[in-house]
Amino acid sequence: MVLDGVVQGLPLQTTAGELVKDFSTFLSSLPILAEILPKETLLWKLKMLKSASAYANSRLYSIQAQTLILCSGNDQLLPSQHEGERLLKLLPKSKCELRKFDGCGHFLFLEGNIDLVTVIKGTSYYRRGKHHDYLSDFIPPTxxxxxxxxxxxxxxxxxxxxxxxxxxxxxxxxxxxxxxxxxxxxxxxxxxxxxxxxxxxxxxxxxxxxxIVRAMAHPLFFVRSNIRVKSTNCSGLNNPS
Incomplete structure (x- = not known):
């Protein structure tokens, strides 16, 4: 949250105050965390996570559904971007897309400007038929x-x-x-x-x-591109490329 404050241009005094407050809260919660999550429990959870990960990876080949991968471009906790790119290579090329959110942290869906519904509409994954129709599947913006x-x-x-x-x-x-x-x-x-x-x-x-103005344009403007990886800022809008 402190890093988000720096990126958003908040005053330095406010950011520093939040940093001290967060650090103090973290130190005070360490003893409680050790009681809730002892070493044995943590090792057991890691073992279960490793087993579940191995099983999921072994079943990736069977996925044939259209897939949209969302990952943070600035995840400081887990390699979200690397994992998203890895999955993109393993899943069917014609049915999988990766949307990377530059500047967003680990908790992607807790970002104030990220709306999952907007993302789904922007990638044409919300539709009534097998293929997206720009007229019948149009949803007015909120x-x-x-x-x-x-x-x-x-x-x-x-x-x-x-x-x-x-x-x-x-x-x-x-x-x-x-x-x-x-x-x-x-x-x-x-x-x-x-x-x-x-x-x-x-x-x-x-x-x-x-x-809502609908412009008359050449049909080529309504042909989906073959670009499988798109970068998006934390406001949910596509970055210019």
Missing amino acids: PDEVRKVIETYSLYNLVATVMLSTLEDGRVVKGLAGIPSEGPVLFVGNHMLLGLDTIPLLCRLFSERNI
Whole structure:
């Protein structure tokens, strides 16, 4: 947790105070830990773990289901990344993907910004049929997912163009209040600004009018890539590659 505080840019005094507090708590719990987990019990658990690991490894060949491996890129307790890469080589190539979370620690699902549902949706593993369909399997983003995207592109929003809309009475107002919320709306535009205004436009339409814009694109954009390993930051968003 202290390392997370340093990465997130918390004040040094706060981080140092948390470090001292955590270390004191750890020292005070050592005698209790020795009583709860004596040497004999620990050795027995390690033996059981080794036996279970050997059995699991011997059965990997029989796995034919589609598999998604999640691992932390900064696990200081166990070699999660190495183990994920090892499993990726052993499981069927056409049915296995590895998603690595750079900067995340050992307790991946305790990270505040990691949402397992978002990860599953982002990897197209949630679907109604055998293959993922971008229309029938579409799930609207949650408010938290939208917030993460908007925060990621906050610089774009700071330098975004001023957006105006026309109300039914003909008045031109600042903002998108004149955009209808019901029924299909077709937006036609060009790339005068090299498309840099696309991101602020999508964010503003969703935040102000609750409208999700679906762009018309070439079918090649909807073909799943053969990349089996993808890096993701702790916010759950893909790292640029």
